[in-house]
Amino acid sequence: VFLEKEQALADARQQLREMERAAQEAQFAEKSQRSKIEELRRNIATATQQASQVGESIEVGQQELESLESGAASDGLQDLLDRRTSQERALADARHELDQITQQLxxxxxxxxxxxxxxxxxxxxITEMQLKEQAARLNQEQFAEALAATQADEAALSEKLHPDMKPSYLQGEVTRLTNAIAALGAVNLAALDELAQASERKNFLDSQNADLVAAITTLEDAIHKIDKETRDLLQDTFDRVNQHFSELFPILFGGGNAKLVMTGDEILDSGVQVMAQPPGKKNATIHLLSGGEKALTATALVFSMFRLNPAPFCLLDEVDAPLDDANTERFCRMVKRMSDHTQFLFISHNKIAMEMAHQLIGVTMQEQGVSRIVAVDMESVGAEFPELAPA
Structure with missing residues (x-):
């Protein structure tokens, strides 16, 4: 209803402006016509005055004609007749002009x-539009007072109103909201206290949420930093182990080449594939190698890791079991080379491997279920029996 009254007020104001414009035009036309009438009246007065003057001139001529002697009259008659004729013609023109002016008037x-x-x-x-405008202004003031009394947000209401909304729809909304307000029942006087408690609780939860968000952000930053450092360290370790692996593999196999290959783009999630190519064979994965080649490849990989970060002790359990004599000798030479930094404890049944040991510890079982340990210090034996010392 308020929107309809607003529209009616705007239409009334528009019509009032148009009526005032038309009234001004009519007044201007009236003034123009009055000016023309005054001018015509002045022209009529002038023509009447001229006609009076012409009549007076005719009368004066007639008097002069009568006063003149017959001889002089005959002489001046023609002149007077000419003057009369011209005066009559002027009088006729003046009367004709007077008629035209009268007609124009x-x-x-x-x-x-x-x-x-x-x-x-x-x-x-205009009067009707002024009355309508006054009525619309009164309605607007009443609606404004009603909105002020209800403390309504006029800006929010203006955003929700659209030109295509019909008054019937707005009236229906008013009825619906009125019914909804009535359905709420009586006013809860404790609502303000409850609101204050809820607001305090909300502020507390908001502060807790802000702390949690800040903690999550800190943890995420730490995770990203750890991931970055982990990637860098893992990539550096991988590159160094891969380099050592490619150096030790040819030594253990007497040739060939090998490398480590990542199976994915993300280093933290990808796996590692061992690519080994012993001498005289095509490049293949470790799954296509024989048992001895797999064992020797695994040994090369373990030694590559030991070279990266040498440990003080290393325990090898029958690593040389699947190796032939040539590969066992190469394996022994590699162990001797690395024994400068690491002490090796290895279990073996291979004589070639036993020859490189500094000390032998044997386990025997002469009686069923009873084990005995026999230890031999190879350095003391070599000193006591030089002919038994390894070449």
């Missing part, structure tokens, strides 16, 4: 009366 008066008659409806409409 009549037309002007008719136009003025017609303008007066056409102006009256416009004045009536």
């Amino acid at each position: 009549r037309h002007a008066e008719d136009s003025r009366m017609q303008a007066e008659r056409s102006l009256q409806p416009q004045r009536d409409k």
Whole structure:
């Protein structure tokens, strides 16, 4: 209803402006016609005055004609007749002009009366529009007072109103909201206290949430930093182990080449594939190698890791079991080379491997279920029996 009254007020103001414009035009036309009438009246007065002067001139001529002697009259008669003729002609022209001016005056008066008659409806409409505008202004003031009394947010209401909304729809919304308010029942006087408690609880939860968000952000930053450092360290370790692996593999196999290959783009999630190519064989994965080649490849990989970060002790359990004599000798030479930094404890049944040991510890079982340990210090034996020392 408020929107409808607003629209009616705007229409009334528009019509009032149009009526005032038409009234101003009619007044201007009336003033123009009045000016023309005054001018015509002045022309009529001038023509009447000229006609009077011409009549007076004729009378004066007639008197002069009568006063003249017959001889002089005959002489001046023609002149007077000419003057009379010209005066009569001027009088006729003046009368004709007077008739035309009178006719124009009549037309002007008719136009003025017609303008007066056409102006009256416009004045009536202006009065009617002024009354409508006053009524619409009163309605607007009443609605404004109602909105102020309810403390309504006019800006929010203006955003929700659209030009295509119909008054019936708005009236239906008002009815629906009124029913909804009535359905709420009586006012809860403790609502303000409850609101204060809920607001305090919300502020506390908001602060807790802010702390949690800050902690999550800190943890995420730490995770990203750890991931970055882990990637860098893992990539550096992988590259160094891969380099050592490619150096030790040819030593253990007497040739060939090998490398480590990542199976994915992300280093933290990808796996590692061992690519080994013993001498005389095509490049293949470790799954296609024989048992001895797999064992020797695994030994090369373990030794590559030991070279990266040497440990003080290393325990090897029958690593040389699947190796032939040539590979066992290469394996023994590698162990001797690395024994400068690491002490090796290995279990073996291979004589070639036993020859490189500094000390032998044997386990025997002469009686069932009873084990005995026999230890031999190879350095003391070599010193006591030089002929038994390894070459």
